[in-house]
Amino acid sequence: MVYLRSLFLIIAGFAAGINAKSSTGDSVLVIVEPKQQDNYNLFFSGLKEQGYDLTFRAPKAEAPALIEYDVPAFAHVIVLASETKVFARDITPQSLVQLLAKKTNLIVALSPKQTPLTSLAAEFSLTLPPPGTPLVSYFPAREGPANVIPVSVPAKHTILSPNLHPVWFSGVPHTIGNNPLLVPILRAPAESFASETDGGSADSLVDSAERGGEGLWAGSQQGLVTGFQTLDGSRITWVGGADVFSDEYAKKEVSKGVPSGNLQFARDVAKWTFQETNVLRIDRTTHNRVNSTESLDQYTTNDQIEYAAYISKYDSKTGNWAPCTCLKDLQLEFTMLDPHIRTALLPVAAEPGKYATTFRAPDRHGVFKFVINYKRKGMSFLESSTTVAVVPPRHDGYPRFLSAAWPYYTGAISTSVAFFLFSAVWLASEAREKKAKGHKAE
Amino acid sequence: MLSLHIVALLIAGAQAAVLTLQSPRFTVTSSTGAQLRSEPISLARPASIPVTLEKDDVLKVTFQVIEKGASKGVQPHQTFLRFYDKKSGEEGIQPIRVTNGGKAKFELNMAKPPLSLPPTSDAPLQVTLLIGSPLHSPLSVALFDLVVPASQPAPVHPDEASFHPLPEIHHTFRPEQKLPPKPISAIFSVLVLSPWVVLLGLWAQTAPRVPHLLSPSILPFIGTLGAFQGLLVWYWADLKLGQVLTYGAVLGLVTIFTGKQALSKIGDQRVGRK
Amino acid sequence: MAPKSSSPAASNVVHSLWKAYSDQTSDRLKFIDAFLVFLMLSGVAQFLYCILITDYPFNAFLAGFSSNVGQFVLTASLRSQVNPENKNEFKEVSPERAFADFALGSIVLHFFVYNFLG
Numbered sequence: 001m002v003y004l005r006s007l008f009l010i011i012a013g014f015a016a017g018i019n020a021k022s023s024t025g026d027s028v029l030v031i032v033e034p035k036q037q038d039n040y041n042l043f044f045s046g047l048k049e050q051g052y053d054l055t056f057r058a059p060k061a062e063a064p065a066l067i068e069y070d071v072p073a074f075a076h077v078i079v080l081a082s083e084t085k086v087f088a089r090d091i092t093p094q095s096l097v098q099l100l101a102k103k104t105n106l107i108v109a110l111s112p113k114q115t116p117l118t119s120l121a122a123e124f125s126l127t128l129p130p131p132g133t134p135l136v137s138y139f140p141a142r143e144g145p146a147n148v149i150p151v152s153v154p155a156k157h158t159i160l161s162p163n164l165h166p167v168w169f170s171g172v173p174h175t176i177g178n179n180p181l182l183v184p185i186l187r188a189p190a191e192s193f194a195s196e197t198d199g200g201s202a203d204s205l206v207d208s209a210e211r212g213g214e215g216l217w218a219g220s221q222q223g224l225v226t227g228f229q230t231l232d233g234s235r236i237t238w239v240g241g242a243d244v245f246s247d248e249y250a251k252k253e254v255s256k257g258v259p260s261g262n263l264q265f266a267r268d269v270a271k272w273t274f275q276e277t278n279v280l281r282i283d284r285t286t287h288n289r290v291n292s293t294e295s296l297d298q299y300t301t302n303d304q305i306e307y308a309a310y311i312s313k314y315d316s317k318t319g320n321w322a323p324c325t326c327l328k329d330l331q332l333e334f335t336m337l338d339p340h341i342r343t344a345l346l347p348v349a350a351e352p353g354k355y356a357t358t359f360r361a362p363d364r365h366g367v368f369k370f371v372i373n374y375k376r377k378g379m380s381f382l383e384s385s386t387t388v389a390v391v392p393p394r395h396d397g398y399p400r401f402l403s404a405a406w407p408y409y410t411g412a413i414s415t416s417v418a419f420f421l422f423s424a425v426w427l428a429s430e431a432r433e434k435k436a437k438g439h440k441a442e
Numbered sequence: 443m444l445s446l447h448i449v450a451l452l453i454a455g456a457q458a459a460v461l462t463l464q465s466p467r468f469t470v471t472s473s474t475g476a477q478l479r480s481e482p483i484s485l486a487r488p489a490s491i492p493v494t495l496e497k498d499d500v501l502k503v504t505f506q507v508i509e510k511g512a513s514k515g516v517q518p519h520q521t522f523l524r525f526y527d528k529k530s531g532e533e534g535i536q537p538i539r540v541t542n543g544g545k546a547k548f549e550l551n552m553a554k555p556p557l558s559l560p561p562t563s564d565a566p567l568q569v570t571l572l573i574g575s576p577l578h579s580p581l582s583v584a585l586f587d588l589v590v591p592a593s594q595p596a597p598v599h600p601d602e603a604s605f606h607p608l609p610e611i612h613h614t615f616r617p618e619q620k621l622p623p624k625p626i627s628a629i630f631s632v633l634v635l636s637p638w639v640v641l642l643g644l645w646a647q648t649a650p651r652v653p654h655l656l657s658p659s660i661l662p663f664i665g666t667l668g669a670f671q672g673l674l675v676w677y678w679a680d681l682k683l684g685q686v687l688t689y690g691a692v693l694g695l696v697t698i699f700t701g702k703q704a705l706s707k708i709g710d711q712r713v714g715r716k
Numbered sequence: 717m718a719p720k721s722s723s724p725a726a727s728n729v730v731h732s733l734w735k736a737y738s739d740q741t742s743d744r745l746k747f748i749d750a751f752l753v754f755l756m757l758s759g760v761a762q763f764l765y766c767i768l769i770t771d772y773p774f775n776a777f778l779a780g781f782s783s784n785v786g787q788f789v790l791t792a793s794l795r796s797q798v799n800p801e802n803k804n805e806f807k808e809v810s811p812e813r814a815f816a817d818f819a820l821g822s823i824v825l826h827f828f829v830y831n832f833l834g
Contacts, residue, residue, distance in 0.1 A: 138575065180604075411783060630761070667819060
């Protein structure tokens, strides 16, 4: 164990993430063939060191169950049994989807062999090549089989560590659909393509391309490791081959003296999938009139309204949520059936994590909602909706004593004064009528 | 990064045979058959002038894959043309059919472009030839930049827009009510007051005598009437409805009392005198 | 009196109407009529302002104008109830009762006017 720990430190070379914890739970179920379990020791010990509880289960074993009494038994599930043809009864594509709906995160490994779980990948807009055609690349020239490929990682990536060494990969590629919920993590090298390893023919490649459609899996548009974040927030990562996590690839050198980035890559993929990194939440939202702190459920048209959202990001090192000023394009919508107002929520310099804006309520009355709907690839989705009423001004809420109405004010007051004078004179005068001139008809 | 690896590995294990191209050439012909451009391809650097294809032009690329040093033709496992748009990141891979003797001919007809041509805008496509074989070192040749007419943009998922900042919406408010200039309102206020001149003039002529003005039975009634007017003007300026109704009720009781007193006195006077 | 036949008929009619009015109406009634004329002129002035310049705020115009109109109506009914020539029409209504109605109606009218004046 000591040897492994020092080896892990030497190879990884980073000290990131010791005792990093997930924001949604620490129990992990690993579904792996018992014979292959020892191939992934470095990966598993890395997870254990971060504080996860690993439980191992053979694919055919009935226990421990994935879902018990309609509650997921584990916070995360890793399916490394990529070549098993027969699974236990409760491991099916439908149960995996059910787990995702119940906020469980998954890592699923694929392989050139077709298993009951490969049909699930198509549901996520990932199209796999025909069975028996792994990814093959003759570039760069190297020793070793053509289906073990070093894949370079972009220097800057939202999910992976910066400046990661190339990653050894063997497995199947997939073409990525244009569903925006997909988060590509690792793309294939431009020169790679899917083909049979035992002497595939050049003609079959040309024929499959001429067939059209998804005939040829080739190029850098293919994905090798692709994540998907469901609208509920749970994350699933499809890995083209389980060997990415293996000890052999972690120790294998990419070139003389340059270790592979597999271990760090595996760590980063697990961190993102298990809700350690790129996890945001809205702590609370407040709305009030400007110069007031009271949160009303009814505003008047043309009011100046101030709205603030407090956003925090999960810090896996400390296991706490810390205010985050990382969002640059947060937007607020003030909606009644359609957005009437859409403005940017700008960070407030004085209070980290607070994003606020001030706007004027529309002069239409009705029931409005303050809506935050923030979706970006790789980050958790932020959604918030607060309903308020916007009412027309009360009878005494309108502007009064306007200069335009001076004549009317004078008219009313002069009528009052005239009435007073008239009744004073009338009451005080003689009740008897004077004989009018010419009253008596002649 | 990749080229370093190639160099390093080539230096380390240069036993693998090296492939090269023999007489690589590209030709551009128009739809009428007139030859627009025909050049040999240099393996050392890509063509300096980009190849431009109009709507119906045809691009032909021909070469033969041979082992360096030998003149034997080779059919490699992988002979791909890669079209890459650096600006948008779109890429297309087109396999080229190679005969057993290594001869390859590829034709790109813009009237019927192949499916592998990626969606293009105004940026040129970098065209690279990738040749890979299990028995030889791989070969990658940058051929030329290709300029083709812009195509339909790649289809976008309907929800894609919500993953980026959306355009701001501002509400157009009803324009503020414009008030007329104050002097105009003031002039008209004076106009509204002008009938007082007429009133006072006429009343001067026709006003009856007021002998009973200060009589104790009539003056309170006049006073309460005035008080009512004052209360109502105060209500207009300052009070709330509840307050004015309360004060008005109180004042009303007083008024009833004084009014009865005043009017019965007046009535008696009228009847008595008569 | 024999009508003058040399003047135009219209001005003759107006002139004789005016003469009959000023001869036969008592001073008390003329006092009321002056008030009526004042209210009418004041109402016309406000109406002109509303049409020519602006009707904003409209509630103020309605309040001011109906103050004049309502007061005119109340005063006119006071005049007809107090006129001794109408004594047969208003047998149960003494002039004092008429004035009490007038005062009450006016106060209620003014209350609504100031309520709406804004």
